[in-house]
Amino acid sequence: MVKICGIGAGYVGGPTMAVIALKCPSIEVAVVDISHSRISAWNSEKLPIYEPGLEEVVKQCRGKNLLFSTDVEKHIFEADIIFVSVNTPTKSSGLGAGKAADLTYWESAARMVADMSKSDKIIVEKSTVPVRTAEAIEKILTHNSSKGVKFQILSNPEFLSEGTAIQDLINPDRVLIGGREGPEGHEAVLKLKGIYDHWVPEDKIITTNLWSAELSKLADNAFLAQRISSINAMSALCEVTGAEISQLSDALSKNTKIGPKFLNASVGFGGSCFQKDILNLVYICESNGLIEVANYWKQVIKVNDYQKSRFVNRVVSSMFNTVSGKKIAVLGFAFKKDTSDTRKTPAIDVCKGLLGDNACLSIYDPRVSKDQIHKDLSMDSEVKHVSIVSDAYEATKDAHGICILTEWDEFKTLDYQRVFENMQKPAFVFDGRNILNVDKLTKIGFIVYSIGRPLHQ
Numbered sequence: 001m002v003k004i005c006g007i008g009a010g011y012v013g014g015p016t017m018a019v020i021a022l023k024c025p026s027i028e029v030a031v032v033d034i035s036h037s038r039i040s041a042w043n044s045e046k047l048p049i050y051e052p053g054l055e056e057v058v059k060q061c062r063g064k065n066l067l068f069s070t071d072v073e074k075h076i077f078e079a080d081i082i083f084v085s086v087n088t089p090t091k092s093s094g095l096g097a098g099k100a101a102d103l104t105y106w107e108s109a110a111r112m113v114a115d116m117s118k119s120d121k122i123i124v125e126k127s128t129v130p131v132r133t134a135e136a137i138e139k140i141l142t143h144n145s146s147k148g149v150k151f152q153i154l155s156n157p158e159f160l161s162e163g164t165a166i167q168d169l170i171n172p173d174r175v176l177i178g179g180r181e182g183p184e185g186h187e188a189v190l191k192l193k194g195i196y197d198h199w200v201p202e203d204k205i206i207t208t209n210l211w212s213a214e215l216s217k218l219a220d221n222a223f224l225a226q227r228i229s230s231i232n233a234m235s236a237l238c239e240v241t242g243a244e245i246s247q248l249s250d251a252l253s254k255n256t257k258i259g260p261k262f263l264n265a266s267v268g269f270g271g272s273c274f275q276k277d278i279l280n281l282v283y284i285c286e287s288n289g290l291i292e293v294a295n296y297w298k299q300v301i302k303v304n305d306y307q308k309s310r311f312v313n314r315v316v317s318s319m320f321n322t323v324s325g326k327k328i329a330v331l332g333f334a335f336k337k338d339t340s341d342t343r344k345t346p347a348i349d350v351c352k353g354l355l356g357d358n359a360c361l362s363i364y365d366p367r368v369s370k371d372q373i374h375k376d377l378s379m380d381s382e383v384k385h386v387s388i389v390s391d392a393y394e395a396t397k398d399a400h401g402i403c404i405l406t407e408w409d410e411f412k413t414l415d416y417q418r419v420f421e422n423m424q425k426p427a428f429v430f431d432g433r434n435i436l437n438v439d440k441l442t443k444i445g446f447i448v449y450s451i452g453r454p455l456h457q
């Protein structure tokens with residue numbers, strides 16, 4: 001029986017390994033992590049992350065061919081194939097601080113693999129890493145492992161999106177596998193491909209060289225984020241020219257060369273990956289003397305920051321140039337719907353911006369915990385200007401304005417007549433996700449601002 005070890009039980013490692021276990025009943029999958037709290041949550045009724053469909057998959061496989069453990073060494077020792085899905089955040093200090101990927105976790109995982117391996121293994125990069133990381137990993141492994149043990153490193157970047165992770169894993173657009181040239185590399189690629197063959201159609205599995213696979217993941221996120229910044233840049237222009245962003249997006253999307261996806265203007269992109277991966281790309285370009293290319297990608301992040309501050313400025317300027325002492329309901333805190341993840345969520349910057357103008361915030365998100373919001377806003381629970389409540393009606397009661405910061409479906413179907421009646425007047429809505437019907441709200445009496453449209457009243 002083939003044994004797989006997944007190092008890192010986070011947003012990628014947990015769902016990815018669970019789907020492999022689901023689709024390959026003949027393979028034993030052990031997911032390991034150094035975080036005891038994460039592993040005990042994976043072994044409990046309340047999983048550490050929220051993803052639609054994840055609980056069902058885990059319940060179906062846990063205790064059969066899927067286990068979660070903190071015994072990293074044992075499962076490395078036993079595995080034939082090791083998937084590494086550890087975090088690769090932006091470096092916070094030293095060389096490349098603020099841009100380069102911090103590979104500390106990767107290096108420590110690689111050293112553990114080297115120490116514990118007594119038989120040949122395939123190491124699969126699932127984490128997003130700088131191009132040519134495999135070369136560094138090879139060095140660490142070959143210099144530290146027992147004599148005679150051989151490793152093949154493969155790059156198999158993960159393209160899942162949070163909120164649709166299970167669907168993306170079960171039905172991927174494509175699976176990318178990059179390996180070393182030569183017979184041993186080729187054999188390793190075929191072994192990994194053999195796992196995906198259980199459920200992914202042949203034509204969706206793409207094999208490349210190692211460096212193309214590594215760089216493809218960075219390019220993928222950079223292109224997606226660039227598209228968001230492009231439409232958001234257009235939204236700013238719409239607001240000052242009388243053009244409507246939804247009409248513009250529609251017109252663009254009908255051009256088959258452009259296509260319809262990722263054309264929704266918003267308060268900005270968030271999530272743990274886009275910014276970090278673009279910064280990583282910028283660092284790689286700069287390190288290789290490609291300054292103009294680096295500047296090009298930097299601008300994607302600058303436009304995103306600008307979009308968030310433009311939103312805050314619009315809230316404050318619309319509300320007679322001050323939100324001091326005014327109650328603002330913040331609906332949604334996660335960086336997107338159907339996830340509890342708040343990493344780099346635009347809500348953090350928007351809330352901080354409004355607090356900077358002395359607003360009183362009442363925050364509601366259906367999936368994000370109170371503790372998480374407190375942590376993200378770096379406050380202790382006694383701070384007076386922020387309350388975190390458990391439903392949207394409570395959040396909006398007596399509020400002067402509402403900011404929609406996550407596109408949760410439930411915000412589309414609130415009883416806005418009731419909401420309006422319980423708010424201070426004039427009642428403002430700032431729709432940072434363009435999910436609400438402006439005409440309907442305006443008829444009720446709201447003053448509505450949505451991204452990329454002139455102010456309606």
Ligand code: NAD
Binds near residue numbers: 032034126128
């Ligand atoms: P995460 O922080 O949720 O999970 C990483 C886990 O690795 C943590 O639980 C941590 O405790 C564990 N870990 C760190 N070092 C370890 C070690 N030496 N041994 C065992 N466990 C260790 O991160 P994530 O969101 O799952 O992302 C992981 C990687 O995947 C990153 O490189 C990210 O860029 C990439 N990625 C993320 C997404 C996404 O949507 N989150 C999508 C595609 C790719």
